[in-house]
Amino acid sequence: MITLDQARRLTDEQSVKSASRARRPATDITPSRPVSRGATQILEFFLFLTILVSCFVFIEPSPYEFAMGPLAFGCLIAGVTIRRELLPMIWLLLLWNIGGAIAYFRVSDIDLTDRFVIITLFMAMSAIIFASLFSTDSVRRLRIMRIAYIIAALVAATAGIIGYFNLTAGLGELFAPGGRARGPFKDPNVYGPFLILPILFLLQSLLSRGLRILPTAILLVILFGFFLSFSRGAWIHFVLSGVIMLGLMIVTAENHRTRLRLILLGAVCVGLLAAAMAAALSFDAIANMFKERAQAVQSYDVGSGGRFTMQILALTEVLNYPFGMGPFAFSEAYGIQQHNVYLQAFLVYGWIGGLAYIALIVLTLIAGLGAALKRTPWQPYLIAVYATFVGEVGEGIVIDTDHWRHFFLLLGVIWGLVAASRDFKRRLA
Known part of the structure; x- marks a missing residue:
């Protein structure tokens, strides 16, 4: 079996060879035309900035x-292409x-x-951009994304902590209204x-x-800010x-000694x-807020206007509406959302959109797992992203x-690395 170091060396050798070629097909892991260092730096700067301000x-x-x-x-000036x-x-x-x-x-x-329809289209386009972006020069771009995301999370968590303890006058209501940290987000359940x-x-x-x-x-700062969100869904997701x-890291470890080390460090x-x-x-x-939020069922989960009742009505x-009710129509009729993204997919986007969304999730889970189990230079990144995506898929139930x-x-990164992994496998063969 090829080791991770050998995989990285192979990637470096292939990058050197491909850089000397004038043209490559769009399905290759390298850009389709020679790209200047300046164009690459511009792309990397905008990638860092986009993740940072997210x-x-x-x-x-x-x-x-x-x-x-x-x-x-x-992406355009750096020769990023949409791969098949x-x-x-x-x-x-x-x-x-x-x-x-x-x-x-x-x-x-x-x-x-x-606005809802425009945002939906924008989200789809962002996934395509990220998938295309991370399908080439994957490790370098993943490192940039990782650093920017950690900084963004540190900023958000710090804001949530400052707001929760009202360390700066006036920021408590902005960053932690209602006794729950939300940082620079509108909702602690998204933060x-x-x-x-x-x-x-x-x-x-x-x-x-x-x-x-x-x-x-x-890590401790971000974890503390995360905990102060008091989001039950986010806690279970985490x-x-x-x-x-941890399970994927153990399964894909190179030897038994590494597996034992991961188990001990995990403990x-x-x-x-x-x-x-x-x-x-x-x-x-x-402690008081934790006791309140840690209860399995909250008051807004049950009853005639509760979350679970709304989900039954949504079903x-x-x-009744095979072509969908449309955005906000369910909340207009019943006064509250159903709080389930899979019901939302059918209610808002109809059976066509709902089935497409379910198929997208299932395909992503299958393709992502297959790629995460392959020994590639970006395997650690993909394992973390895939694990987060699975948790988010589960949280979509509530x-x-x-x-x-x-x-x-997450969706774009997984598909980009699936494409990169398939190309890497072809080169190994």
Whole structure:
């Protein structure tokens, strides 16, 4: 079996060879034409900037939306192409949007429906851009994304902590209204899941390289900010994703000694997390909120207007509207959303869009797992991203994730690395 070091050397050798060629087919892992260093640096700068500002979403349009345009331009001048391995994702995203467009005409007179349709299209395009971007020069671009995302998470978590403890006058209501940290987000239930991938990146580093002061300090800050979101869905998401990441790391380890080391370090990390949680719960306000939020069923989950009742009603409406009710039509009829992205896919986008969305999720899970099990230079990144995506897919049962920006980043990264892994396998063969 090829080792990770051998895989990296092979990638470097292939990159040197491909750089000397004037033309390459669009399906290759390298750009289709020679690219200047300046164009590459422009692309890398815009990639870093886009991920960095992705945490500022308490205003719309957010800086992230404005940054995506320059990033697309950077991809264009750097010779990034859409590879054929991405076509399943692209076609399913297209069907998803077509279903939404058909349903839109039912409720085009409801406020904000125009914006909803535009955002859906934007999210699909962002996934395609990221997939194309990470399918080439994958390791370098993943490193840039990782650094920018960790910084963004640190900023968001710090804002959440400052707001929760009201360390700066006036910021408590902005960054932590209602006793729950949300940082520069509109909703703590989105803020929490946003922090999970950088947490996994840092945990992965600790498991692979051991405890180091700076990464550990950053991890603790982000974890504390994450905990203060008091999002039950995000907590479960984190546990599920963490278990999957550790499991994949153990399964793909090069030898038994590495597996044993990962198991031991995993146990140490669990102990440290438990100790950190115990320290946080020493604050009475935090302990009281934790007891309230840790209950399996909340008041808004049950009853005639509860989440679960709304989901049953939503299932009935799915059967009644094969072409979809359209954006916000369900909440207009019942006064509240159903809080389930899979029901949302059918309610808003019709059966065409709903089936396309379900197929997209299933294909991504299958293709992503296959790529994550392959020995490639980007395997550690893909394992962390895939584990986060699985957790987010699970969280979609209790919340609508169809407009979460980081969800489509995860989607794009997975498909980009699936394409890169298939090309890498062909070269090995």
